[in-house]
Amino acid sequence: MVNNIVDNFSIIKKVAVIAGKGWLPRHVLDGCIENGIECEIIAIEDQFSEELFQGISYHVFPIHAISKIIAKLKSLEVDKIVLAGAIKRSNMTKLLLDLKGAKLFAMIMKAGLNDDSALKTIIVFLEAEGFTIIPPEKLATSIVVQSGILTKTEPDEAAVGDIKKGTGILKAVANFDIGQALVIQNGLVLGVEAAEGTDELIKRCGLVQQKDEEMCILIKISKPNQEKRVDLPCIGPDTIKNLYRYNFKGIALEAGSALILNKEEAIADADKFGIFIYGI
Numbered sequence: 001m002v003n004n005i006v007d008n009f010s011i012i013k014k015v016a017v018i019a020g021k022g023w024l025p026r027h028v029l030d031g032c033i034e035n036g037i038e039c040e041i042i043a044i045e046d047q048f049s050e051e052l053f054q055g056i057s058y059h060v061f062p063i064h065a066i067s068k069i070i071a072k073l074k075s076l077e078v079d080k081i082v083l084a085g086a087i088k089r090s091n092m093t094k095l096l097l098d099l100k101g102a103k104l105f106a107m108i109m110k111a112g113l114n115d116d117s118a119l120k121t122i123i124v125f126l127e128a129e130g131f132t133i134i135p136p137e138k139l140a141t142s143i144v145v146q147s148g149i150l151t152k153t154e155p156d157e158a159a160v161g162d163i164k165k166g167t168g169i170l171k172a173v174a175n176f177d178i179g180q181a182l183v184i185q186n187g188l189v190l191g192v193e194a195a196e197g198t199d200e201l202i203k204r205c206g207l208v209q210q211k212d213e214e215m216c217i218l219i220k221i222s223k224p225n226q227e228k229r230v231d232l233p234c235i236g237p238d239t240i241k242n243l244y245r246y247n248f249k250g251i252a253l254e255a256g257s258a259l260i261l262n263k264e265e266a267i268a269d270a271d272k273f274g275i276f277i278y279g280i
Contacts, residue, residue, distance in 0.1 A: 180193055
């Protein structure tokens with residue numbers, strides 16, 4: 001596989017963001033604007049958060065229209081792409097209705113349907129079409145989690161112990177592409193993220209936690225062999241509100257390999273609720 005990454009981002013003049021749901025595509029656009037980089041938005045139909053792009057032009061395509069998306073990118077003379085935002089899996093057989101989509105479908109089926117394999121396959125496919133894949137955080141640098149305590153509330157000694165134990169366990173299970181997050185309480189793992197996502201993990205574990213023990217802690221890290229140009233662990237204000245709703249003590253995130261969307265709002269909410277955010 002060609003490791004087609006631009007290291008000197010000062011030479012980037014134009015990119016396209018293939019945009020799914022949430023704030024990440026908007027953060028990338030803002031980073032481009034701040035750095036004088038022209039940015040085209042390719043919005044994925046029914047998954048794009050259009051309310052975040054009022055007054056900004058974008059191009060909308062269904063997720064399976066691979067040939068049309070590639071043709072549009074080439075007509076825009078874009079050869080650098082950012083994949084940003086959550087995209088739910090749809091009926092993958094729709095790819096068979098599109099010539100290039102059918103090729104991608106065959107590649108995904110051969111490589112495997114788990115998240116890591118599918119994402120790596122998509123990147124290989126796009127690189128073969130002549131595109132360079134840029135990690136979102138290279139353009140939206142302010143959203144990267146820094147090392148240390150980011151909030152007024154700090155983890156106590158018990159929390160630090162839980163974080164150390166939980167991180168070790170999560171790194172072990174992450175090798176099996178199970179998930180990027182884990183919930184631990186007083187040394188007991190209450191749950192590991194599966195296909196349901198982080199918010200549902202918080203809810204599931206919040207409902208089974210022991211009420212008279214230390215409160216729960218959420219830990220999120222990237223998988224050891226993860227393709228880090230896409231799908232880094234991330235949180236935002238909604239995550240913090242969910243942690244408060246289900247009586248969590250705090251969250252530990254992998255510094256340099258996790259993202260905080262709407263960072264100022266997320267930290268302000270955490271401070272208001274007495275929740276810690278800790279970059280490990």
